[in-house]
Amino acid sequence: MTGEEARAAFLAWLAAERRASPHTIEAYGRDVADLLGFLTRHLGHPPGAEELLALPLADLRAFLAARAAEGAGNSTRARQLAAVRGFLRFLARRRGAAPTALAGLRGPRRRPPLPRALTPEEARAFGTGIGAVRMTERTPLPAWQAARDAALFTLLYGCGLRIAEALALTVGEAPLPGRDEALRITGKGGKTRLVPVLPVVREAIAAWLAQRPGAGPEEPLFTGVRGGRLDPAVAQRTMRDYRRLAGLPEHATPHALRHSFATHLLAGGADLRAIQELLGHASLSTTQRYTALDTEGLLATWRMAHPRAE
Structure with missing residues (x-):
């Protein structure tokens, strides 16, 4: 043969x-x-x-x-x-x-791709500007949907949640103004973690729930047009439509907001172990991917600023 x-x-x-x-x-x-x-x-x-x-x-x-x-x-x-x-x-x-x-025979090691984060301005835009851009040429985004999407994207960036974790929340678990307790999240493998909630996140959640008077504590926090739990694909599509209309990068996805949360905390001096706990990573090596992003950012700054960099 x-x-x-x-x-x-x-x-x-x-x-x-x-x-x-x-x-x-x-x-x-x-x-x-x-x-x-x-x-x-x-x-x-x-x-x-x-x-x-x-x-x-x-x-x-x-x-x-x-x-x-x-x-x-x-x-x-x-x-x-x-x-x-x-x-x-x-x-x-x-x-x-x-x-x-x-x-x-041992093969070459595959290097996992580095997370792609947004700039702080780009990440904030999904919470502050999504209602200001018309989602089609003729139809503006309905007020209830703008409030829902602003609340969801503010929560993802402000707390570093996975999209599935955010959509699993109920109204009774919603972080609202006047509450000091951290948000209890059940992540992968049933692991529970506590995540602090910024005032801006609480205000965005409150603005969204104001569009849903009488919502019961067991109902989903984020709902779709028909009142059921919001589908992740709908959130991803909304984000895709908005980023194109607003001129934001194509890698801006719901998960990129989680990457941005970790990257910006690290750049601000947060401890890697603390970021691991906030993200719910089982292994520190998973969280350490963000140090490569921080190093690349430092090198880019050095190249632009140092007189002998060219």
């Missing part, structure tokens, strides 16, 4: 037995073809099935190094390695052998 015949059999197996999506099959087929092309150049001839199973670890490492030299990033090379692993294991099962190189 030639390498190309093995590749075709692998893709047929993915489609018929693994029921992989067409996109996965296309990507894996391309990745395995890249490997076969590299080995053809590296060995001087197209590899057969037996040669593929006997590949030394050095050859697979050379393949990944060649892809890196061509500009493939860590994520691309990690995906290609997953495809190659699957291909060689499939071939080993069909041939009753074991691919010798896989046991010692």
Whole structure:
């Protein structure tokens, strides 16, 4: 069996037995073809099935190094390695052998993308300006919806909540003026945390509830047109429409307000452990991603301000 015949059999197996999506099959087929092309150049001839199973670890490492030299990033090379692993294991099962190189092969580490925060002015705009921009060319945003969205986005930025955490709140849990207690939030894994609430957040919540006289304490705090709990997709769509009309960046999403909360606290001198507690992160390493953003901001300031930076 030639390498190309093995590749075709692998893709047929993915489609018929693994029921992989067409996109996965296309990507894996391309990745395995890249490997076969590299080995053809590296060995001087197209590899057969037996040669593929006997590949030394050095050859697979050379393949990944060649892809890196061509500009493939860590994520691309990690995906290609997953495809190659699957291909060689499939071939080993069909041939009753074991691919010798896989046991010692470690792929490139994927670096999680850094959170993308807004500027303080951009973050505040979602609480103060959303009612001032017409959401379509002809229809202004209804007063009740403007109050609801301003309250929701002010809460997300002011308390660093996830959108699901904010939408899970009831009227009885609403942080209102005159109340000193912190907001009790149940986050991922059922973990409960206490989050202080700024006066501006309490005022925005009160303005929204003024649009809903008689709302019972067990009713959802944030509701949609029909009175049920607000759907996260509706909040995301409202934010998308507003940011485009207001000229705000495309990465401005409800979760970006949470990122902005953490980033701005860190820039203001807040302790990393305190930010971890406020965000409800189980691990400090998750919170430490924001230190990379703060470092990048310091470097940008240094480059602009230092006389010898150019």
